[in-house]
Amino acid sequence: MVHLSLPDLTIIDTGPGPSRLRDLLIENSINPYEVILTKNSEIVPDDLEVAGEDCIRVIDVVHGG
């Protein structure tokens, strides 16, 4: 189960199995154009396939200061 950590600090647990990050964002009503993603503090692109217990931090580029 992949965990998406959102800018408002909520965490979304997605379904099992590998998924493309971009698809996970869209499923959760997040526009991929508006965010940058990190995995283990490393920036990752939204076409990355994730699976298992991956935890992805979603950073809002629109209101990021």
Next chain:
Amino acid sequence: MCAFHHCDVCGLAHVFTSHDNKRHLCSSHFISDIESRVFNEFSRLSVAGYKRVIIAFSGGKDSSALLELFARYQKINPVFSITALTIDEGIMGYRDACIEAAVTLANKHAFEHTILSFSNLFSKTLDDAVKNNCGRACAICGPMRRKALEEGAGLLGADSVATGHCLDDEAQSILMNILRGDGQKLMRNPEKKREGLIPRVKPLRLLHEREVTLYAMLTGSYSILPPCPYAASAVRNEVRSLLNSLEYKHPGSLLRLIRFQESLWSNRIKN
């Protein structure tokens, strides 16, 4: 399980996929790509005769990226005399963190840095000015900020004010001016020299906000700052959301809005 991804230039793991041309770039080639595009713009400004540049420097991600880019350009081509100018609007619980970030970054690059406050210039903070009118905070703040920047740039002897406006900001402004029916603003080219006004230059105007943010993060000039407490009330948020949705579904929409405005400017000159 991760799919294998790589940079189109060097084959290393990529950090960025351009949503419009689907280019994949690793960290260092992404930075080079941004610098090459913005440095071309700096060269154009230098050729146009701008020498004494004030950077409108809020300490937020866009102006921090702009400061970083100027600092790197100056190392290879020191043609500008630069001062960073921060305007303190007086927003309780927000501005202090931004100013601290601004001071840290300006010091890192040894840029001259001036801070001017609304309370000194206008004898009131933004919090005072919007006390009974929070819904119009951005409409009140915008003109005050522009006046403060103009005054500061005049005091510092600038021939231009460089702002961190990116493609997204510019496209939003175009659509907002259309929605307001404000043809005059739509037709105004801020870089054009006008009597009594210091030209505004926008070296990031063709970069997506996402690219600017990523550049700031990868170069260590990004600070996580609180959002402006008044921003939620802005009409701009609705326009931004609409345009971002269009840009995702129809890549290139923002750039086409910019080109549309440029075509208006050039038709005006011809006519």
